[in-house]
Amino acid sequence: MASTDTDAGSGPAKDGTAAGEPRDAHALAGLEAGLDALDSVQIRRTPLRETLVRKVLPPVTAVALVLVAWQVLVWAQVAPDYKLPAPSAVWDEVRAAWLQGTLLDYIWTSVSRGLLGFLMALAIGTPLGLLVARVGFVRAALGPILSGLQSLPSVAWVPPAVIWLGLNDSMMYAVILLGAVPSIANGLVAGIDQIPPLFLRAGRTLGATGVRGAWHIVMPAALPGYLAGLKQGWAFSWRSLMAAEIIASSPDLGIGLGQLLENGRNNSSMSQVFLAIFLILVVGIAVDLLVFSPLERWVLRGRGLLVTR
DSSP: OOOOSOOTTSSOOTTSOOTTOOHHHHHHHHHHHHHHHHHSOOOBOOOHHHHIIIIIHHHHHHHHHHHHHHHHHHHTTSSOTTTSOOHHHHHHHHHHHHHHTOHHHHHHHHHHHHHHHHHHHHHHHHHHHHHHHHOHHHHHHHHHHHHHHHHSOGGGGHHHHHHHHOSSHHHHHHHHHHHHHHHHHHHHHHHHHTSOHHHHHHHHHTTOOHHHHIIIIIHHHTHHHHHHHHHHHHHHHHHHHHHHHHHOOOGGGOOOHHHHHHHHHHTTOHHHHHHHHHHHHHHHHHHIIIIIHHHHHHHHHHTTOOOBO
16 A cells, blocks of 8 residues: 655755755764864954054054153153253164264175074074984984083174185174074974874884985974074174174274164264164064064965965
């Protein structure tokens, strides 16, 4: 006898599943679609106004507050003028150096040395860090030495560098290398130590060994720690260079920012001293904003840790 009830597979179900399709499969497909939607982070470009409010306004406000506090201290006469010049006096030094055409020369003399020394330190510190991280004997031999060199003040290398190499640019670069190479190498070693062993085993299984494994597996996986080492290496490069320029002076070396700072001390000109300090800070901040901050955002975006750009 034919049944008068509607067969279960004779038509679409009320919830939209196809005839004969299990309800569990439809629910699983919906769950997978929801998880895919969660994984696909919508990257949007931050509006210019929001960027100005969040990233430009806070530092500008902080600088304005510092200038106001500085001027208030000058008005309160907490120190004589030759010890605490007014902000206007420092601005006059900036203006005079600009009109004389020496302001950019001061900056370029130091920046060119710092960047070239940092690139040389990068070329030495990167393979050294790989070697220390991947070879046990080398790590046991050089690891403590690199840590000790990193903790040694860079200014300690200036006297022996002057004696060994004389008052020239080679002495400057030697001091930069001795200050920056240990930081870059140790940063890379720390990044490699944090790589999950599964990544290395998977790379070896796929045939990525030796130089290929270092280029395709080790370096990308260690990139966050390596980038932190690069930032610290640049900081050590810049500080080492300033120490060398302050201590070692010669007409053949030109006048960099460190020498400008020392000239201000010799001339008892606090406005010139503040000018040199201001320029040193500006260069450090500019390198961080123009070089390392974009690199950090690129690394974070590549790992899905940055939502907006």
